[in-house]
Amino acid sequence: MKFIFTCGGTAGHINPALAVAGRLKELLPDSEFLFLGAEGKMEMDLVPREGYAIKPLKITNLSRGKNFKALTHNIATLKNVAVSHRQAKAIIRDFQPDAVIGTGGYVCYPVLKAASQLHIPTAVHESNAVPGLTTKMLAKLVDRIMVGFEESRQYYPQPDKVIVTGTPVRGQFAAYTKAQAKRELGLAQDEKLVVSVWGSLGAGHMNGVMTELIPLLEGNQDFHLLHGAGKMYYPGVCEKLAETAPDLSTRKVDLREYIFDMPRVMAAADLVLCRAGASTISELTYMGKPVIMVPSPNVTNHHQERNARVLEKAGGARVLLEGEFDAGSLLALVQELLADEEKLSSMSAAMGALAVPDATDKICGIILDIANQ
Numbered sequence: 115m116k117f118i119f120t121c122g123g124t125a126g127h128i129n130p131a132l133a134v135a136g137r138l139k140e141l142l143p144d145s146e147f148l149f150l151g152a153e154g155k156m157e158m159d160l161v162p163r164e165g166y167a168i169k170p171l172k173i174t175n176l177s178r179g180k181n182f183k184a185l186t187h188n189i190a191t192l193k194n195v196a197v198s199h200r201q202a203k204a205i206i207r208d209f210q211p212d213a214v215i216g217t218g219g220y221v222c223y224p225v226l227k228a229a230s231q232l233h234i235p236t237a238v239h240e241s242n243a244v245p246g247l248t249t250k251m252l253a254k255l256v257d258r259i260m261v262g263f264e265e266s267r268q269y270y271p272q273p274d275k276v277i278v279t280g281t282p283v284r285g286q287f288a289a290y291t292k293a294q295a296k297r298e299l300g301l302a303q304d305e306k307l308v309v310s311v312w313g314s315l316g317a318g319h320m321n322g323v324m325t326e327l328i329p330l331l332e333g334n335q336d337f338h339l340l341h342g343a344g345k346m347y348y349p350g351v352c353e354k355l356a357e358t359a360p361d362l363s364t365r366k367v368d369l370r371e372y373i374f375d376m377p378r379v380m381a382a383a384d385l386v387l388c389r390a391g392a393s394t395i396s397e398l399t400y401m402g403k404p405v406i407m408v409p410s411p412n413v414t415n416h417h418q419e420r421n422a423r424v425l426e427k428a429g430g431a432r433v434l435l436e437g438e439f440d441a442g443s444l445l446a447l448v449q450e451l452l453a454d455e456e457k458l459s460s461m462s463a464a465m466g467a468l469a470v471p472d473a474t475d476k477i478c479g480i481i482l483d484i485a486n487q
Contacts, residue, residue: 115142115145115146115212115213115485116145116146116147116148116209116210116211116212117135117138117145117146117147117148117211117212117213117214117215117481117485118147118148118149118150118205118206118209118211118213118214118215118225118229119131119134119135119147119148119149119150119166119214119215119216119217120149120150120151120214120215120216120217120219120221120222120225120226121149121151121157121216121217121218121219121221121222122151122152122155122156122157122218122219122220122221122222123152123155123156123157123218123219123220123221124156124219124313124314124315124391125156125160125313125314125393126218126241126313126314126391126392126393126394127157127217127218127219127241127393128156128157128160128161128217128219128314129160129284129393129397130217130218130239130241130281130282130393131149131215131217132160132161132164132166132284133282133283133284133285133474134215134217134239134282134474134477134478134481135147135149135164135166136164136284136285137282137285137474137475137478138478138481138482140285141478141482146209147166147167148166148167148168148169148205148209148211149161149166149167149168149169150168150169150170150171150202150205150221150225151168151169151170151171151219151221152170152171152173152174152219152220152221153170153171153172153173154170155219155221156314156315157219157221158170163374169205171198171201171202171221171224171225172194172197172198172201173191173194173195173197173198173220173221173224174190174191174194174220195223195224198221198224198225199224199227199228201224202224202225202227202228202229203228203231203232206225206228206229206232206234207232211229211234212234212235212485213234213235213236213237213481213484213485214226214229214234214235214236214237215236215237215238215239215481216236216237216238216239216252216256217238217239217241218238218239218240218241218246218248218249219248220248222238222248222249222252223248223251223252226238226252226255226256227252227255230255230256235257235484235485235487236255236256236257236258236484237256237257237258237259237260237480237481237484238252238256238258238259238260239260239261239262239279239281239282239477240259240260240261240262240266241262241281241391241392241393241396242262242266242391242392242417242421243262243263243265243266243392243417243420243421244266244269244417244420245261245266245269245270250269253270253271253272253275254271254272256275257275257484258275258277258480258484259275259276259277260276260277260278260279260476260477260480261276261277261278261279262278262279262280262281262392262396262473263278263392264278266278277476277480279470279473279476279477279480280396280470280472280473280476281392281393281395281396281470281473282396282473282474282477283396283397283400283473283474284377285474286377286378287377287380287381287397287400287401289377290377290378290381290382291381292381292382294381295378295379295381295382296382298378299378299379299382301338301382305337305338306336306337306338306384306385306452307337307338307340307379307382307383307384307385308337308338308339308340308383308384308385308386308387308448308452309340309342309373309379309380309383309385309386309387309388310324310339310340310341310342310386310387310388311341311342311373311376311386311387311388312342312344312387312388312389312408313344313388313389313391313410314344314372315344315345315346316342316343316344316345316346316347316348317344317347317389317410318347319436320408320436321343321344321347321350321351323439323440323441323444324341324343324351324441325351325354325355325358326440326441327441327442327444327445328341328355328358328359328362328365328367328369329355329358329359330441330442330445331359331365331366331367331445332365333364333365333366335366335449336449336452336453337366337384337385337448337452338366338367338368339365339366339367339368340367340368340370340373340379341367341368341369341370342370342371342372342373343369343370343371344371344372345371345372348370348371351369352369355369376397380397380398380401380403381401383403384404384452384458385403385404385405385406385448385451385452385458386398386403386404386405386406387405387406387408387444387448388405388406388407388408389407389408389409389410389418390407390408390409390410390418390419390421390422390425390433391410391418391421392421395421395425396469396470396473398425398465399425399430399465399466399468399469399470400469400471401465401466402462402463402465402466402469403462403465404430404431404451404457404458404461404462404465405425405430405431405432405461405465406431406432406433406434406444406447406448406451407422407425407426407431407432407433407434408433408434408435408436409421409422409433409435411435411436419433419435424468425464425465425468428464428465428467428468429460429461429464430461430462430464430465430467430468431461431465432447432451434447
């Protein structure tokens with residue numbers, strides 16, 4: 115069989131597609147896969163790293179601004195939608211897929227619209243509790259809408275199309291034991307690892323907090339810190355820390371632009387500091403990781419805070435809001451949790467209880483169902 119996946123913009127959209135493609139490849143080894151992404155965006159790097167072919171489409175996002183610059187940008191986007199729609203149709207005709215699947219990002223709209231017009235079976239997966247603009251626009255075009263949360267049904271005009279699946283997690287997240295992961299990262303088994311990552315693109319405010327926190331570490335703390343700054347912010351973080359904390363290794367700090375080996379790093383982690391995107395949450399619950407969450411304030415309807423509060427209520431997360439803490443108080447909370455093994459263990463169990471471990475298989479079943487109809 116042949117499958118086209120379309121996704122883009124952030125790892126939260128890309129990784130679910132990679133998870134499903136990987137599982138389909140295990141189930142149907144002779145299948146062919148093709149990804150379509152937005153020209154110049156993160157998917158053009160991450161997808162080939164996993165061994166899949168990807169073709170770029172000329173597509174940009176819609177600006178929510180109300181000034182002349184935003185208007186000009188949106189006019190250009192409308193032109194790009196038409197261009198990418200034609201590109202997608204040509205690619206689909208040539209590849210002749212059995213199904214086309216989108217997992218989020220504005221590139222999904224022209225691709226799934228083209229597939230629908232060509233009478234190819236289509237499905238879209240929405241990880242977040244509140245659907246984005248792209249998913250809303252596609253709701254009447256696609257054959258199936260798969261969602262991560264039961265409460266998401268209310269946002270769609272045709273609930274009979276909506277299937278609650280959970281959010282898929284890449285198979286690599288099951289490939290490591292904690293001991294193996296720590297060994298491969300060069301850590302002793304009794305050494306604590308704290309992972310700090312604020313979205314695949316990084317976050318300005320939280321990188322600022324971390325550049326203030328890292329100089330507070332003197333190397334005698336009881337944990338190692340691995341911080342992923344994100345491509346956009348990495349040079350600035352390096353420049354700042356070169357002045358305030360030039361000896362990162364003696365402070366037991368590993369600073370990275372992007373954490374490409376996240377399954378291994380997550381497996382080794384004793385505590386994770388992060389945002390509250392749905393894809394991240396699915397990975398954290400799947401692995402049962404205690405977490406300190408700082409939801410992004412720059413998302414539709416504050417859905418990340420709503421996601422994080424679910425984990426907090428269950429006992430798996432501590433939730434902090436931007437602007438309500440500083441580097442010193444964050445470090446104090448990290449040290450408080452790491453010093454309480456019983457608390458970490460209960461948080462881990464609470465996270466694991468929220469996992470949907472069969473989400474990927476559910477989604478593969480739905481895709482094969484529409485492809486075979």
